[in-house]
Amino acid sequence: MTVFPQGYPQAVLDQIERTRAVVATLHAELPRWGLVVWTAGNVSQRVVVGSEPGPDDLLVIKPSGVTYDELTPESMVVCDLDGTLVDGTRSPSSDTAAHAYVYRHLPHVGGVVHTHSTYATAWAARGEPVPCVLTMMADEFGGDVPVGPFALIGDDSIGRGIVETLRDSRSPAVLMRNHGPFTIGTDAKAAVKAAVMVEEVARTVHIARQLGDTVPIAQSDIDSLYARYQHVYGQQPTNTPESDS
Numbered sequence: 001m002t003v004f005p006q007g008y009p010q011a012v013l014d015q016i017e018r019t020r021a022v023v024a025t026l027h028a029e030l031p032r033w034g035l036v037v038w039t040a041g042n043v044s045q046r047v048v049v050g051s052e053p054g055p056d057d058l059l060v061i062k063p064s065g066v067t068y069d070e071l072t073p074e075s076m077v078v079c080d081l082d083g084t085l086v087d088g089t090r091s092p093s094s095d096t097a098a099h100a101y102v103y104r105h106l107p108h109v110g111g112v113v114h115t116h117s118t119y120a121t122a123w124a125a126r127g128e129p130v131p132c133v134l135t136m137m138a139d140e141f142g143g144d145v146p147v148g149p150f151a152l153i154g155d156d157s158i159g160r161g162i163v164e165t166l167r168d169s170r171s172p173a174v175l176m177r178n179h180g181p182f183t184i185g186t187d188a189k190a191a192v193k194a195a196v197m198v199e200e201v202a203r204t205v206h207i208a209r210q211l212g213d214t215v216p217i218a219q220s221d222i223d224s225l226y227a228r229y230q231h232v233y234g235q236q237p238t239n240t241p242e243s244d245s
Contacts, residue, residue, distance in 0.1 A: 012049055016087075019045050019060045020073040026188050027062055027071050033196050035115040039065050042093040045188035046103050046110045047078070053107040057081055059099060063090035083156075094153055101159025102184065106167065111188030113195045116180045119202035123147075124175035130202050133214040137205075138222040139229035140197045142170030150177040158182070170226065173198040 008016075026043045030036045044061035046053065060076050077088030083100040085092055093099075099112045115121075123130050123145075130145040132138055137145070148165040151157035162182050165174045172194040173183045181198050185191035208214050217225075 008049065012047070016047055016058065016060065016078060017073070019047050020076040020078075023060045023062070023076050023188055024071050024073045026192050027068060029192050030113075030115055030195070031068050033199070035117040035195055035199055036068070037116070039067055041115045042095050042099070042113070043188050043192060044093075044096075044099045044112050053103075053110075055081060055104065057103060058086060059096075059103055061093050061096055061099060063088065064093050066090065095158065097154070097156045098158035098162065098182070101156040102162055105159075105163045106184065108186070109184045111185045111191035113183045113185075113188070113191040114180065115195050115199070117195070117199035117202075119206055120145075120173075120175060120199050121180040122206065123202050124177055124180050127177045129175070130198075130205050131214065132217055132222055133205060133208070134201055135217070135225055136197070137201050138217060138225035139233070140194070140201075141173060142226040143222055145171055145173050145175060145198055145201070148174045148176045148182075150179070153179075 023043055023045050030041050030043070035041060042062050044059045047058040047060060049056045049058060059079050059081065061079065062071060063075055063077050066075065075090065077090060077092045078086045079092050079096055079100065080086055081100045081104045083097040095114050102109055102112050124147065127147055129147050132141065132143045146165050146169055148161040151161045158176060161176060162174055166184060172185055172191070173181055175181050181195060183191045183194035183198060185194055205214065
């Protein structure tokens with residue numbers, strides 16, 4: 001078991017080890033879905049230290065410049081929400097400050113993902129939102145996929161742009177101008193799903209526009225689709241006694 005100098009309780013240490021395994025596994029989804037090349041991209045997940053998300057939380061993220069086939073739970077690094085390395089033998093991802101800023105300012109976010117997926121990044125290069133012209137987009141994003149401001153890599157400027165853009169948006173994805181997509185979720189798996197979906201809709205809408213004008217969806221229909229997908233779609237828990245099922 002890793003020994004942390006901060007003296008975290010055993011329950012937190014156990015949670016960190018579980019999160020390392022989850023984050024390592026989810027990184028494999030990025031090349032699997034064609035969202036990254038070489039060492040680009042990253043997945044992180046929040047580790048809640050107290051009874052609820054707060055400034056003392058930690059995050060687990062991949063190390064900088066390491067290829068995907070080298071990533072293991074043990075190679076994942078742990079940082080605080082200032083982006084400072086807490087545990088690990090390698091330097092954290094160059095996007096760690098951005099992830100940390102998101103966690104500090106959006107307590108409901110438990111996972112952050114960044115990719116350079118081709119079609120979503122192409123929209124980011126144009127500085128153009130992906131318009132909500134598909135029911136899938138209404139379901140997943142609740143509207144257009146927005147564009148965030150240009151920001152340099154290395155400090156929390158990207159994180160500021162993500163938070164400014166998504167704080168009042170239903171979208172779990174933002175296209176950072178001239179950079180690429182960042183996605184958020186309740187955990188890292190949800191953020192990876194959003195990364196997969198934003199690339200899919202960016203590709204589909206791009207192809208549709210090559211054929212001619214796209215057809216918009218009425219805002220009332222977008223709202224209805226979003227509400228259904230978020231609250232009704234999928235397997236819902238029931239209170240039916242097992243003996244009656």
